[in-house]
Amino acid sequence: MNNILGLFRKSGNQLETGGSAGLQPADTRQCPSCKCYETKAAIRKNKSVCPHCGYHYRIGARHRIRMITDPNSFCELFDSVRPQDSLRFPNYAQKLQDAAKATGETEAVVCGTASIDGRPCALFVMDARFIMGSMGSAVGERIARLFEYAAAHQLPVIGFTASGGARMQEGILSLMQMAKVSGAVGRHSEAGGLYITVLTDPTTGGVTASFAMQGDIILAEPKALVGFAGKRVIEQTTKRRLPADFQSAEFMLHHGFVDAIVPRARLRETLAGLLRLHAGKEAR
């Protein structure tokens, strides 16, 4: 009977729940994957990866930047580009305010320059806590400017994607950001620039269908959700249950859309190695 009822239960949607657990002491977290309890300090010390099963928690953009770049090397760019409620979409202005308050960010992406193990690069890091990392005009503008800046200054670009896709509340303007950023990616590429994408949980929709998949090298964090259409939409369309690993980083690797899966603990050295390799002999 339990099994039968299970079929009718709405499957947990990671995009909505964010994977957080129920009641627990304030300084501990229960891993959504292995269900083990661990202190927040221990998890944080382990780069926000569960020490027991290797589950990669979602992390904010600043946290990511601290983890990857050399101390005090990050210089933020294009923070002056801010979102606005152009279409006067219901609740959007409030949503923007709430997101800013909850995250301390002004948009769902943080851009800038930094060095990684001494190698300079341009960097964009999306923040899934800000309206699910969705892309509106300001997100598109910041990332497009970053690629233009990187092309002008001959810098490689490293981009961490985390997004539910185009931001509905800005309507068609959000969709057009996919083309806009693609254009800037193309120009940076034509100028010989290296672009590495790191797909993190979750990378979906219009971001997958544009700059997430346009890297020269595409890396992914283990078990990250990566796909185009939402799992529930596909199940509704095809009336079929999908396998558990569907649209995971591993699924994407298996089907040939990701170059390598890199655990968070090895991400910094992997990126540094790639930057050195592309800088040539003198950087070795």
Added chain:
Amino acid sequence: MAAYQKLKAARANGRPTASAYIRQMFENTLELHGDRKFGDDPAMLGGVGWLGDLPVTYIAIEKGDSTQERIRRNFGCPKPEGYRKALRLMQQAEKFHRPVVCLVDTSGAYCGEDAEQRGQGQAIADNLLHMMQLQTPVISVVIGEGGSGGALGIAVADRVYMLENAVYSVISPEGCASIIWKDAGMVAQAAEHLRITATDMVELGVAERVIPENFEQFDQMCEQLKTQLLSDFAALSALPAEQMLQQRYARFRSIGQYQETENA
């Protein structure tokens, strides 16, 4: 007409689908099949032919005009091989300096297990990247529904036309309604708020022209559309390739509305 009425008109049975425009506007056509990688997608048509005395490549999303055809065409929802076929034909057009006409009519790229396995996201991403750099003029015409990334995958163009009752949207109004109001019945409100109509597109800088509809005199309507296409292609072809690409880049670069604060 309110956005919701337009949405219904754009989806109405009996509205001409892409093949009707192809038959009416182009002469001596040859349909070209396959992406050379996996297969041939019946939802995405492509081929070569004459637009007046101009050799062109056409790409079109075909919904089908009968139940049987709709099933065969997957209701106009292309799969990755469709987008890859489109790109193959566009790059062929570039080689032979043929302008490209894209006819857009889709509720969206296909949402299915096989489409994900074959990289629906990657296929569209590739089209956006390469269409932005394609060294031949491209004009995309939204003839019915412009459904999100599935439409944009063949609409990165120098000019975008909207038919009078065509719509273009980041998400289906149904999807939007169920997310925002948890109520699929709020479609009309969602359609209104999303700004999906032809005039909205011109206002927001997403489209250049609105093409009047006259399905009773379809031949005349297509003749006007053809004249418009030929005139815009003539202007685009007169530009050096670099300048044309610069303008295409600037066209998309300028879309979007945001604030710029003094000093962050």
